[in-house]
Amino acid sequence: MTISDENRRLEESDKKYLWHPFTQMKDWLEEKPVIISEGRDCFIKDVYGRWYLDAVSSMWVNIHGHKKKEIDDAIKEQIDRISHSTLLGSSNVPAIKLAEKLINIIQGSRGQGVKGSSKIKPLKPRTLETSNPVVLSKVFYSDNGSTSVEIALKMSFQYWIHRGVEGKHSFLSLKNAYHGDTLGAVSVGGIDIFHKTFRPLLFKTYNAPSPYCYKCEHGETCPECSLACLGEMENILRQHSNEIAAVIIEPLVQAAGGMVVYPQGYLKGVRDLCTKYNVLMIADEVATGFGRTGKMFACEHEDVTPDIMCLSKGITGGYLPLAVTIATDEIYNAFLGEFKELKTFFHGHSYTGNPLACAAALACLDIFEKDETLKNLKPKIEVLERWLKEISELPHVGDARNKGLMAGVELVKDKNTKEPYAWEEKIGWKAAYHARDNGVLLRPLGNVIVIMPPLSISIENLKQMLNVIKDVIVAVT
Numbered sequence: 381m382t383i384s385d386e387n388r389r390l391e392e393s394d395k396k397y398l399w400h401p402f403t404q405m406k407d408w409l410e411e412k413p414v415i416i417s418e419g420r421d422c423f424i425k426d427v428y429g430r431w432y433l434d435a436v437s438s439m440w441v442n443i444h445g446h447k448k449k450e451i452d453d454a455i456k457e458q459i460d461r462i463s464h465s466t467l468l469g470s471s472n473v474p475a476i477k478l479a480e481k482l483i484n485i486i487q488g489s490r491g492q493g494v495k496g497s498s499k500i501k502p503l504k505p506r507t508l509e510t511s512n513p514v515v516l517s518k519v520f521y522s523d524n525g526s527t528s529v530e531i532a533l534k535m536s537f538q539y540w541i542h543r544g545v546e547g548k549h550s551f552l553s554l555k556n557a558y559h560g561d562t563l564g565a566v567s568v569g570g571i572d573i574f575h576k577t578f579r580p581l582l583f584k585t586y587n588a589p590s591p592y593c594y595k596c597e598h599g600e601t602c603p604e605c606s607l608a609c610l611g612e613m614e615n616i617l618r619q620h621s622n623e624i625a626a627v628i629i630e631p632l633v634q635a636a637g638g639m640v641v642y643p644q645g646y647l648k649g650v651r652d653l654c655t656k657y658n659v660l661m662i663a664d665e666v667a668t669g670f671g672r673t674g675k676m677f678a679c680e681h682e683d684v685t686p687d688i689m690c691l692s693k694g695i696t697g698g699y700l701p702l703a704v705t706i707a708t709d710e711i712y713n714a715f716l717g718e719f720k721e722l723k724t725f726f727h728g729h730s731y732t733g734n735p736l737a738c739a740a741a742l743a744c745l746d747i748f749e750k751d752e753t754l755k756n757l758k759p760k761i762e763v764l765e766r767w768l769k770e771i772s773e774l775p776h777v778g779d780a781r782n783k784g785l786m787a788g789v790e791l792v793k794d795k796n797t798k799e800p801y802a803w804e805e806k807i808g809w810k811a812a813y814h815a816r817d818n819g820v821l822l823r824p825l826g827n828v829i830v831i832m833p834p835l836s837i838s839i840e841n842l843k844q845m846l847n848v849i850k851d852v853i854v855a856v857t
């Protein structure tokens with residue numbers, strides 16, 4: 381069989397046997413699929429031998445590039461020992477080491493065996509005098525961002541039960557939020573296109589406005605608004621905090637909501653409200669964690685420590701599925717009790733704490749230190765910001781925003797009125813197809829072009845990618 385016969389067979393089999401996520405399969409069946417067979421650094425190659433710049437880090441997961449030797453070696457070494465054993469009733473070496481390393485990074489401890497962890501700035505404890513400092517200290521493993529969120533929701537709900545506080549059966553989340561696709565995560569989601577259909581199946585939540593300054597629902601401008609969106613969150617908490625177990629929030633950036641970047645002080649304001657009204661704060665750092673925003677965790681930008689933190693995506697450098705939900709001792713201690721008291725957290729997955737994934741994550745964290753990943757981001761962020769400023773002058777670019785190396789370019793039909801392109805115009809996808817023809821792999825969010833390359837991208841490749849994207853925007857608009 382020739383290579384082209386083999387590729388044709390792959391295409392046919394893909395269309396015959398696969399159902400792709402977040403994909404209208406009718407369109408897919410009419411298109412020529414990109415089938416990836418190889419990767420190196422920030423590039424991926426399809427079966428026809430074409431290389432693409434991976435501008436969205438293979439769905440926001442890749443950090444240090446593809447085929448990174450240290451991660452490859454760590455996984456191979458772990459395979460030679462054992463690939464999987466369960467955390468239910470036993471433990472495993474990489475899971476223990478990774479939990480320790482994560483906690484040391486988060487707490488900024490210089491604990492033994494944590495090489496150079498002082499380079500990564502610690503998260504600071506919360507500051508309201510009324511409360512004890514919050515210290516994240518216990519790691520609960522799962523496999524993906526959605527499950528890390530499910531766990532955070534169940535954990536916070538059960539925490540209040542154990543504390544003897546009744547009635548906290550709901551959550552406060554943001555409009556335009558995205559926390560994953562399992563039903564608990566969808567319940568706290570706020571993107572109608574994805575979530576509305578499932579509403580009859582979901583539990584009740586309270587929804588505060590999204591701090592989406594470009595499309596402020598109060599029609600205000602920041603900072604003159606004095607964060608009116610935060611004021612509305614406070615109104616909800618004032619009336620309903622006795623029903624609310626936790627506020628869940630994507631810190632600093634609503635990622636799937638269109639790379640919406642929060643105004644300064646908003647996140648800190650949410651932390652203070654949670655403390656003031658005695659509800660837990662869940663920071664879903666699934667998209668923002670591991671350097672994407674320019675710091676290890678987005679919460680660091682405003683010196684915020686949540687009560688629960690969810691991490692996934694970049695944790696393994698984009699190699700293997702892994703997630704953690706990290707809680708404070710205060711939460712963990714509430715679950716301690718006699719066996720017969722049934723205070724146990726009855727939750728767990730078959731692949732929880734998978735040794736291969738944990739070994740990959742340990743290698744990924746080592747590379748942050750060895751390659752000084754965070755320090756090296758600064759000039760790249762500057763290049764990106766200069767470019768965003770430049771393209772915001774284009775007639776159909778409504779808003780061009782970023783936090784670190786997470787950026788969104790919102791295309792609009794009419795810049796003056798901010799009228800969006802209609803969904804069926806598929807403007808984002810037109811841009812993505814065009815970019816693909818020019819060697820850049822994008823995945824848009826509606827009318828927003830997402831730019832989120834691996835953190836290891838070189839300045840040269842970054843500039844090359846941005847040039848292509850600019851040309852594409854001009855061409856499709």
Ligand SMILES: Cc1ncc(COP(=O)(O)O)c(C=O)c1O
Nearest residue numbers: 524525526558559560635666667
């Ligand atoms: C903030 C946030 N939370 C949760 C998730 C869900 O993660 P996963 O797709 O791994 O389930 C995502 C995915 O994009 C996300 O951006």
